[in-house]
Amino acid sequence: MTRLLRAPRPVRNPETSDEEGDIPPPRWSLPTRIAFRFFLVYVVLFFLSESRIMYALVGVFGSELPVDAQTRQYHTVRPIVTWVAEHLLHVEAPLIEPVLSGDQAFFWVLALCWFLAALLVTVVWTALDRQRPHHETLFKWFFVVVRMCLAAQLFTFGFAKVFPLQMSLPLTRLVEPFGDFGMQNVLWTQVGSSQPYEILLGCAEVTAGLLLVVPRTALLGALLAAIEMTQVLVLNFTYQVPVKLFTFHLLLLSLILVAPHAMRLAAFFVSDQGVGPVARPQLFRTRRALRLALAGQLLFGGWLAASQVHEDWKRWDVVGTSGPKPPLYGIWNVVKFTSDGQDRPPLTTDVERWNRFIVDTMHPYQPGPVSSQRMDGSIVDYAATFAPAKRAIMLARVGDPAWSGRLTFARPTGDKLTLDGVLGKEKVHIELEKVDIDSFPISRDGTRWVQDMPYAPRLQPR
Structure with a gap:
């Protein structure tokens, strides 16, 4: 995929060119075409069989979907996953319901199915379409879809922290022996015990999502998302949070968006050479269509963010720290x-x-x-x-x-x-x-600007 990492070359400038003066896109090298085909098929399969992608995109209408919609896609692909697990890997990979872990053996085998299917389709596609010089149109629309799907996920996880819901501090954690905590409970308690910290984590994810929605700032959003997803993936692995596989794919989406700019980024950060502006491939040929496309992306991204705010705000009113307390709280x-x-x-x-x-x-x-x-x-x-x-x-x-x-x-x-x-x-x-x-x-401590000694005596040197 290394040659796919080159910067997109100018196709046309709709402000200065007319339709008859278009510059034809350059021919892609064979490795570039193969890499693009593979990742296109792999990501499409991931989107079609991962229910969390769909739920984030439907926004406020997610509550109107039937209960089994959350697992319907998994049931659709289960026969294929079961066959691959039994006949190729000789292991059992049942779908354990309710689905409380995204790292079940079922999902690891499902990811292998995406990989094998993408590999097969890429081989057949390359054999049948050897003369095509590029995939410029698919490239443009593929990146729009990836941007929006990744932004939707960042809004989902980000606003759940902006309204500190994802990681809270239950009262049981105050009296439960620390030695009884699982690793995930340690992480959840560490973050949930400081609402300002959790809110800041959420703001970073939401910021990356907002930057992804705007085409001009999408690269910055992808870089920020890649950094955040790397951190989250490390935490998921080291604290046994069962969304490691899903987080890896969000990181993969971020890197796919960064990939076409990799050479320019390397030149900017490593060498002393200047980096000029990049002319992005345009979705349409006329300025009016481009303005409508931009407006559509902004409106859809705004709707995704607003939907998540609406849902999390409702939840915060019910279970937030300032919400109603049950009797005998x-x-x-x-x-x-x-x-x-x-x-x-x-x-x-x-x-x-x-x-x-x-x-x-x-x-x-x-x-x-x-x-x-x-x-x-x-x-x-x-x-x-x-x-x-x-x-x-x-x-x-x-x-x-x-x-x-x-x-x-x-x-x-x-x-x-x-x-x-x-x-x-x-x-x-x-x-x-x-x-x-x-x-x-842990319930009463806040920020201490002047602190002469560690607050916990057992942290003092002995």
């Missing part, structure tokens, strides 16, 4: 736990006795707003339904459909709580005291 320490009339002392060997009761807002990666912490420090999550008028809570234990609970609550004072009812098959009476959230240093 907070962390409650259990001071007395009675089961079937018998007092259960706080022993670490008691796997069912509660040590804490936690009521939080909904988080994207938590199954429910209510959790309990056992005496050994482990967390149990519940799907919960509140009935404030009846002062009742209905609980369902995630992953255990046979278990259910119903509790009524009373608050003698603002920081006291009693729960009575049934948990599973046991009748319980629980007395609790509310924990001051600001007592956790």
